[in-house]
Amino acid sequence: MHRIVGAVVPLFAAIAAFLCAAIILLFLGTNPWDGFTALVDGAFGDVNSLSQTAVRATPLLLVGAGISISFRASVINIGGEGQIVAGALLSTVVALQLPDVPRPMLIPTVMVAGFLGGAFWGAIPGVLKAYASVNEILSTIMLNIVAVQFLNYMLRSPLIDPREIEAGTRIPQTERLSDNAALPTLIDGTRLHLGVPIAIAAAVIAYIVLWRTPLGFRLRAVGFSPDAAKAAGIPVKRSIVAALALSGAMSGLAGAILVFGSEGQRLITDGTSAGFTGSAGFNGIVAALFGGLHPLWTIPSSFLFGGLLTGATSLQRVLQVPASMAVALNGIVVIFVVSSDRFRSRVNTALAARRQFSSATSDEPVDDGTDDAAMAASS
Amino acid sequence: MSKRNKSLWRLLAVLLALVLVAAACGNDDDAADTPSDAADNANDTADTADDDMADEEMSDEEMAAMDDDEMDDDEMADGEMADGEMADGEMSDEEMAAMGDLSVAIVAPSAVDDLAFTQSMIDAVAALGIEPQVTPGTFIIEEAATALRGYAEDGVDVIIAHGTQYGGSLEEIAPDFPDTTFIWGTATDTMDLPNVFAYAPAADQGGYVNGIIAGALTESGIIGVVGPVEAGDAVAYINGFEAGALAGGATEVNIVYTGSFGDVALAAETATAHIANGADILTGSAQMVVGAVGVAASNDVLWFGTQANQTELAPDLVVASQVYHWEVVLEQMLEQRANGTLGGEAFLLTLENGGLVVEFNDGFDLPDDVRAAADAAIAGIIDGSIDTGA
Amino acid sequence: MSDFFTVSVLVATLASGIRLATPYLLAALGETIGQRSGVLNLGVDGVMLLGAFFAHWTALETGNLWLAVVVGLFTGLVMGVVYAIITVYFKAEQGISGIGIFLFGLGFSDLMFEVKVGTPKFTTQLPPVEIPLLSDIPRVGEALFSHSLLTYTAFLLVPAVAWLLHRTTFGMNIRAVGENPQAADSLGVSVNAVRVKTILIGNTMAGLAGAALVLEAKVFQPNLTQGLGFIAVALVYFGAWRSPFVMAGALLYGLVQATVIQWKVLGIISRQFSDIAAMAPAVLTVVALIVLAGRVQAPRALTKPFERH
Known part of the structure; x- marks a missing residue:
C-alpha cells in the first residue's frame, strides 16, 4: 500500500502543477484549456516541436543524471550551472585550437573536453568536501558565480570574436566554431541533433556505472553510510570526489552539447549564466527529482520538462502568457516532489536494506530491483 | 512481486502524466495544420479588430x-485587394x-x-x-x-x-x-x-548631442555614465556622449560598465558613486539604468536618456533623450x-534620416544658448562637419 | 589610486557599502536563526524576490511605504509557512526543496511583475533618517548615521539575534534543537515547534530583505536580487553561525562591492578586469569556507530532518 501511494508521486506532482498552472492562467484571463493546448502544441505538436523539446531536454537530462549520481553518494550538487559553463568553456577552447581536425574525430574530442571541464569544476567542491569538510551545497553555489564571471571575462577578452572587436560591437561571443565540431542534425529541417542520443547514452551509462560497476557500488555504499563504507575498506574521500567529478562531468558534457548543438555554433553570454545555460543547472534538478533521482527515469522526465520549456515559449508567442510561468511551475513541481513521502521513505528503506549487505557488487538490493524492470520497460 | 508492482506503478504514473498532457491537446490532433492553426490563434488574440x-x-x-x-x-496583389481597409490608418x-x-x-x-x-x-x-x-x-x-x-x-x-x-x-x-x-x-x-x-x-550621434548639452550644463565639470556590458549600441552611445561632453565643456567623463543588463541595484549604487565623486549630470544605456535614473531623481541630478524617451521616469530632471525611430x-x-x-x-x-531624434523635455527649462549649441551640433553631424569620434 | 583616499570618496564608499550590506544582512540573520535550529533554507533568494515584488506593488498602488514593508514581511511569513510544511511536516531534503522555493519565487515574481506592473515605475524611497547628534559628526556621521530605517533595523537586529540565541530560553532551545534534536526532544522541547518558529522568523526576514532592496532601488525588475539570497546563505557559514561575524561578512561583501564600483568610477580598475573583480567576492567566500571549515563546527543537525526514534 505504502509503495502504491509512493509511486503516484510524479502523477500527483504533475496534477498539482497543472492545477497551479490552470489557476495562474485563469488569473491572467486566459482560458486554461487554450493555454494547455498552446503549451502542448508548442511542445509536442509536430516533428519540429518534438525535436525542439528533445533538444531543450538534453541538458536537463545530463544535469539530472549527474545529480542522480551525486545524490546516490549523499552529495548534493547544486553546481550544475557552473559545471555546464566549465564544460562549455573547455570544449570551446579545444575547438578553437583544433578547427581542422576531421569531424569524426573532432566531435568526440570536444565532447570529451566538455566532460573533463565539468569533471574538473565538479571535483573542486568534491575535494573541498572530502578533505576540508566544506559543505558542498555552498561551495557549488559559489563556484557557479565564479564560473559565470570567468566566462564573462574569457568572452570579453581572450576568446572574443575578432570580428566583434573590429566592428566595435564587442558582443561577448566567440567566433563561429569549426563546422567539424557541429553536432550533425538527425532529421533534416528540425533541430534534432546528435546531442540528444549522446545524452541518452550518457544517462544509460550513468545507470550502468551506478549499479553494475565496483565504482558505482562504492559511491552508493558511501551514500548509505560513510562509516560502514569506511569500515568495509572503501576509500570514502576519494569516492566523494569521484561522485562530484562524475556529476560535474555530466553537466560539462551538457555544456559542450549546448555550444555545438546551438543554432549559433558558438559560445555566447549575456553576462548571466542563465543567458547561456537557460538555467539548465537548476531545471535539471527538477527533472532528476521528477525521475526519482534515477538516471533512466530522468530520460522521460527531462523530456517532459523540456516540453514545458518549449511549450512555455510558444505559450508566450501565441497567447502572450509570460514564459516565466514555466519557472514558477518548475518550482512548484520540486516542492511537491520533495515533500512527498516516497522521496524520504525510499531512501530510508534503501538505507535499511543496504545495511544488510556487506559486500559483493553483484548484489541487487531489494529497493533497486525495480531498475531492472525499468530497463526492460524502456528498451 | 512487490518489485514488479512498484515498477508498474511508476511506469503508469509517468504514462498517465503523459496522457494528461496529450489529453490537453485532444482537440488539436491534426499535426499537418498545426503551424497555420497556431498562427491563426495568434492573430485572433493579437489582432481581434x-x-x-x-x-x-x-x-x-x-x-x-x-x-x-x-x-x-500575385499574392501581394491579393492581399492588397482584400485589405483596403488597412489604409484607414496612417x-x-x-x-x-x-x-x-x-x-x-x-x-x-x-x-x-x-x-x-x-x-x-x-x-x-x-x-x-x-x-x-x-x-x-x-x-x-x-x-x-x-x-x-x-x-x-x-x-x-x-x-x-x-x-x-x-x-x-x-x-x-x-x-x-x-x-x-x-x-x-x-x-x-x-x-x-x-x-x-x-x-x-x-547611437554615437545622439550621444554626441546629449554630450554637448551635458557639457554646457555641468557646473562641476564631472559627468557620470552608467553602462551595461561593454557591447553593442551602448558603446557607441557612450563613446559619442563622452566626445560630445568633452567638446561641450566637461572636464571629466567617468564611464562605468556595471557588467550586467539586469542589476538595477548595482546601477543605482554606481550612480550614487558617480555623484559622490562630484558628477552633477548622469546618463546611461540599457534597461537596468532605471536604477540610476532613480538615484538621479533622489539627488536632483540631471539625466540624459537614450533608446526611448525617458522623460516620464523623472519629469523634472531628464534634459533630453535620444530616441530611436526604428x-x-x-x-x-x-x-x-x-x-x-x-x-x-x-x-x-541617423540624425539625418530621422531615425534618430533628440527629444527635448519641455518640462525642463533649457537655456536658449545651450539649445542653440545642441541644434548646431545636430546640424554639424548631419552635414558631416562634426566627427563624433566613434 | 590617490583619488580613492580622499575623505569624501571614502565616506561615500563606506555609506554605499552599508547600504549594499543591508539586504544581505537582513536575509543572513534570518538564515542564521533557521540554521541554528538545524534548518537550511536555500530558498532565501526566491523569498526575497517575492517580498520585493509584493512590497513594490503595494508601494505603487497605495503610495504607503510602511504598508509596503509590512507586505514584504507578510510575504516572507507566508513563504515561511510553506517552507515549514515542506521541511518540518514532510521532512523533505532541505538542499533541494530550497531550490524549489527559489525557482517558484523567481518565476512567480517575474510573472506577477509582467502582468501587474510591467514597466519600470518608481516608488518613493524610504527617507534617510538622520540620527540626532550622531549624524552631525563630520564625515563619519554622514556615512554611518544617515540611512533608511530598514538599514538601522538590520544592524540593530545583530545584537538582538545574538541576545535571542544566547540569552533566552527560546534561543537555548533553538541551539539545542540544532545540535542534538534527540536530546532536546527527550528534555521535553518540541523540536518541530522550535523549527517552525525559526523558519517563520527566517523567511519573514528574507521578505523584509527583499522589501529593503526594492525600496532602496525604488524600482523592480525580474530577478532583481541577482542571486543575492544565495550569497546571504553563504554569509551564514562565513560568519560561523554567529550574528556579529555574519554582520562582518555582510559588511565586507558590501564594502568590497562598493569599493569596486568606486574604483571603476575613478578609473582605477581597467574595464577588462572588471569581470575578474566581480569574481572576487565568490572566491573570497570559498576561501573563507575552506579556512573556517576545520575550525568551526556547523550545527550538528543542520539539514537533518527530525525523526523521533
Whole structure:
C-alpha cells in the first residue's frame, strides 16, 4: 500500500502543477484549456516541436543524471550551472585550437573536453568536501558565480570574436566554431541533433556505472553510510570526489552539447549564466527529482520538462502568457516532489536494506530491483 | 512481486502524466495544420479588430506554405485587394497598404514596456500601422532561436530579431526559411544572407548631442555614465556622449560598465558613486539604468536618456533623450519586402534620416544658448562637419 | 589610486557599502536563526524576490511605504509557512526543496511583475533618517548615521539575534534543537515547534530583505536580487553561525562591492578586469569556507530532518 501511494508521486506532482498552472492562467484571463493546448502544441505538436523539446531536454537530462549520481553518494550538487559553463568553456577552447581536425574525430574530442571541464569544476567542491569538510551545497553555489564571471571575462577578452572587436560591437561571443565540431542534425529541417542520443547514452551509462560497476557500488555504499563504507575498506574521500567529478562531468558534457548543438555554433553570454545555460543547472534538478533521482527515469522526465520549456515559449508567442510561468511551475513541481513521502521513505528503506549487505557488487538490493524492470520497460 | 508492482506503478504514473498532457491537446490532433492553426490563434488574440483580414491573409499564407513557393506578386496583389481597409490608418497610398498586410513578429530580449530597447521597437512597428506578435524577455539566446524558428514555421512574413546577440542563431535559421524576411539588429551587416535586413542606430550621434548639452550644463565639470556590458549600441552611445561632453565643456567623463543588463541595484549604487565623486549630470544605456535614473531623481541630478524617451521616469530632471525611430528604416525594409526584395541591405538610423531624434523635455527649462549649441551640433553631424569620434 | 583616499570618496564608499550590506544582512540573520535550529533554507533568494515584488506593488498602488514593508514581511511569513510544511511536516531534503522555493519565487515574481506592473515605475524611497547628534559628526556621521530605517533595523537586529540565541530560553532551545534534536526532544522541547518558529522568523526576514532592496532601488525588475539570497546563505557559514561575524561578512561583501564600483568610477580598475573583480567576492567566500571549515563546527543537525526514534 505504502509503495502504491509512493509511486503516484510524479502523477500527483504533475496534477498539482497543472492545477497551479490552470489557476495562474485563469488569473491572467486566459482560458486554461487554450493555454494547455498552446503549451502542448508548442511542445509536442509536430516533428519540429518534438525535436525542439528533445533538444531543450538534453541538458536537463545530463544535469539530472549527474545529480542522480551525486545524490546516490549523499552529495548534493547544486553546481550544475557552473559545471555546464566549465564544460562549455573547455570544449570551446579545444575547438578553437583544433578547427581542422576531421569531424569524426573532432566531435568526440570536444565532447570529451566538455566532460573533463565539468569533471574538473565538479571535483573542486568534491575535494573541498572530502578533505576540508566544506559543505558542498555552498561551495557549488559559489563556484557557479565564479564560473559565470570567468566566462564573462574569457568572452570579453581572450576568446572574443575578432570580428566583434573590429566592428566595435564587442558582443561577448566567440567566433563561429569549426563546422567539424557541429553536432550533425538527425532529421533534416528540425533541430534534432546528435546531442540528444549522446545524452541518452550518457544517462544509460550513468545507470550502468551506478549499479553494475565496483565504482558505482562504492559511491552508493558511501551514500548509505560513510562509516560502514569506511569500515568495509572503501576509500570514502576519494569516492566523494569521484561522485562530484562524475556529476560535474555530466553537466560539462551538457555544456559542450549546448555550444555545438546551438543554432549559433558558438559560445555566447549575456553576462548571466542563465543567458547561456537557460538555467539548465537548476531545471535539471527538477527533472532528476521528477525521475526519482534515477538516471533512466530522468530520460522521460527531462523530456517532459523540456516540453514545458518549449511549450512555455510558444505559450508566450501565441497567447502572450509570460514564459516565466514555466519557472514558477518548475518550482512548484520540486516542492511537491520533495515533500512527498516516497522521496524520504525510499531512501530510508534503501538505507535499511543496504545495511544488510556487506559486500559483493553483484548484489541487487531489494529497493533497486525495480531498475531492472525499468530497463526492460524502456528498451 | 512487490518489485514488479512498484515498477508498474511508476511506469503508469509517468504514462498517465503523459496522457494528461496529450489529453490537453485532444482537440488539436491534426499535426499537418498545426503551424497555420497556431498562427491563426495568434492573430485572433493579437489582432481581434482585423479578424477578417487575418483570416484571408492566413489562407493565402497557408497556400504559400504548402506550395513552398516564394511569395510572389500575385499574392501581394491579393492581399492588397482584400485589405483596403488597412489604409484607414496612417498609411495612405496603395503600396503602404500592401506593406501593412505583412504579418510581423518581434523577438526581443527585455520586457515589452521596458521604456527602452524593446518598447522602442514595438512602438515603431505600431507606428507603421502594424500590430506585431511579440516574444519579449528572451535573454536566453537559445530560447530566442526557438521563438524565431517558431514564427518562421507559423508562416509569419517578417520576423524582427531585435538583439545583436541573436545574429549567430539567425545565421543558421534564415537559410532554412528562404521565403521569410528576417530583420536583425542592432547590426551593421546582413551576414551576406539574401533574406536578412540589418539595422543599427548611429547611437554615437545622439550621444554626441546629449554630450554637448551635458557639457554646457555641468557646473562641476564631472559627468557620470552608467553602462551595461561593454557591447553593442551602448558603446557607441557612450563613446559619442563622452566626445560630445568633452567638446561641450566637461572636464571629466567617468564611464562605468556595471557588467550586467539586469542589476538595477548595482546601477543605482554606481550612480550614487558617480555623484559622490562630484558628477552633477548622469546618463546611461540599457534597461537596468532605471536604477540610476532613480538615484538621479533622489539627488536632483540631471539625466540624459537614450533608446526611448525617458522623460516620464523623472519629469523634472531628464534634459533630453535620444530616441530611436526604428520605423524610418523599418518602413524602407517592409516596402522592399512588399516589392519582392526579401533582404540583403543594412540600414543605419541617423540624425539625418530621422531615425534618430533628440527629444527635448519641455518640462525642463533649457537655456536658449545651450539649445542653440545642441541644434548646431545636430546640424554639424548631419552635414558631416562634426566627427563624433566613434 | 590617490583619488580613492580622499575623505569624501571614502565616506561615500563606506555609506554605499552599508547600504549594499543591508539586504544581505537582513536575509543572513534570518538564515542564521533557521540554521541554528538545524534548518537550511536555500530558498532565501526566491523569498526575497517575492517580498520585493509584493512590497513594490503595494508601494505603487497605495503610495504607503510602511504598508509596503509590512507586505514584504507578510510575504516572507507566508513563504515561511510553506517552507515549514515542506521541511518540518514532510521532512523533505532541505538542499533541494530550497531550490524549489527559489525557482517558484523567481518565476512567480517575474510573472506577477509582467502582468501587474510591467514597466519600470518608481516608488518613493524610504527617507534617510538622520540620527540626532550622531549624524552631525563630520564625515563619519554622514556615512554611518544617515540611512533608511530598514538599514538601522538590520544592524540593530545583530545584537538582538545574538541576545535571542544566547540569552533566552527560546534561543537555548533553538541551539539545542540544532545540535542534538534527540536530546532536546527527550528534555521535553518540541523540536518541530522550535523549527517552525525559526523558519517563520527566517523567511519573514528574507521578505523584509527583499522589501529593503526594492525600496532602496525604488524600482523592480525580474530577478532583481541577482542571486543575492544565495550569497546571504553563504554569509551564514562565513560568519560561523554567529550574528556579529555574519554582520562582518555582510559588511565586507558590501564594502568590497562598493569599493569596486568606486574604483571603476575613478578609473582605477581597467574595464577588462572588471569581470575578474566581480569574481572576487565568490572566491573570497570559498576561501573563507575552506579556512573556517576545520575550525568551526556547523550545527550538528543542520539539514537533518527530525525523526523521533
